[in-house]
Amino acid sequence: MLQETSTLVLDLQYFPNINWFKDSVRLSHFIFYPEANLRKAGFSNRMLLPASGGVVSLSVPLVGGRSISVPFREVRIDYKSEWQRDHIRTINTVYGGSPYFFHYKDELTSLFCLKQEYLYDWNLSCLKWVLEKLKMKIPIHEHKSLLGDLNKNLIVSDKYKPSNYTSPENGPFLKYPQVFEDKIGFQINMSVLDLLFNVGPVKVKELLSV
Secondary structure (H helix, E strand, O other), rough: OOOOOOOEEEEEOOOOOOHHHHHHHHHHHHHHHHOOOOOOOOOOOOOEEOOOOOEEEEOOOEHHHHOOEHHHHHHHOOOOOOOHHHHHHHHHHHHOOOOOHHHHHHHHHHHHOOOOOOOEEEEEEEHHHHHHHHOOOOOOOEOHOOOOOOEEEEOOOOOOOOOOOHHHHOOOOOOOOOOOHHOOOOOOOOOHHHHHHHHHHHHHHHHHHO
């Protein structure tokens, strides 16, 4: 259980999963460490959405692919493919029938027209977009040196990964209506977009504070 005095250092995810978001909101801040090397097989460049045929993974292509070993801040996005067009089309398909997506469709489409060079900057834009829609003013900090924080209750989280994001020990997990729940069952700990489009900003804030 995270304590209010904890310093939680996170990977900056691409439209983060719900528990990543919930833990940060409870601590009333976001702290990132962009000088650390990009974590491979993580959520830094992918998000999960529950579609009609099952959970889909949307990945941002990176220059150098999976072999890159550079600080997160230096990771470049590869624009050889039309990944932004594909991602927004998938989001439209998945959430066209959700209660709140139409409120955000145009703004989200505009966001996906941005062509930022670095993954870190893109993810930060996505996070700020969600915070703006939720009307949450939560400070975002960059942690320059983990060694300088020895006197604090420092937690470098390792529980928000594709390998363990549904593990019971990383719960509890929020339950809410999903568009395709009747077809594929309820899918836990999806992207925070799933929560926003299905229940709306007021309910999101209520659920995150539980």
